[in-house]
Amino acid sequence: MKKQAIKYLAILLLFTVFIAGCGQTKDQEVKANKDTVYKQGQTVNVSGLKINMENAKLLDGDGKENAVVQFNMKVTNGTADVKGFTSLSLVVKNEDGKELDIYPAENVGADIKAGESIAGPGFYKVKGKGPFKVTYTDPDTKKSATWEVKIDK
Numbered sequence: 001m002k003k004q005a006i007k008y009l010a011i012l013l014l015f016t017v018f019i020a021g022c023g024q025t026k027d028q029e030v031k032a033n034k035d036t037v038y039k040q041g042q043t044v045n046v047s048g049l050k051i052n053m054e055n056a057k058l059l060d061g062d063g064k065e066n067a068v069v070q071f072n073m074k075v076t077n078g079t080a081d082v083k084g085f086t087s088l089s090l091v092v093k094n095e096d097g098k099e100l101d102i103y104p105a106e107n108v109g110a111d112i113k114a115g116e117s118i119a120g121p122g123f124y125k126v127k128g129k130g131p132f133k134v135t136y137t138d139p140d141t142k143k144s145a146t147w148e149v150k151i152d153k
Helices: 002-023
Strands: 029-031 037-039 043-046 049-059 068-077 083-086 091-093 109-112 117-125 132-137 144-149
Touching: 043 144, 049 083, 049 132, 049 144, 068 109, 068 132, 109 117
Parallel strands: 029 043, 037 144
Antiparallel strands: 043 049, 049 068, 068 117, 083 109, 091 132, 132 144
């Protein structure tokens, strides 16, 4: 009887640890707050679009004059409706608060169906140095989120 009770407790403990471990593997998502600067890699829900600024890298240019920074992001539509997103609507500022210009390249953008995701880059001409502040503002609700993104080396 005692062995059977220990066996059931061990199974219950193992099951509890397994369930707790599975719950922690989910991507941590937060709702957008305009007063918060989020970390690179953090998923933020801005009016139903779950946006993750994954990383950034400096592309080759001939000196600082023609350097381009590539921001890579993943966007998931968490609403029941189709929502549009384009990296062209991002505002990117350098360490000194100066806005970077969009670099004409294949910037990510699409109408995203409910529950689906897109991933891709946004390109900007480098002015000054990072870390960079990347802000997305929903055109309909005017809610926004800002990430601090450092260039990967």
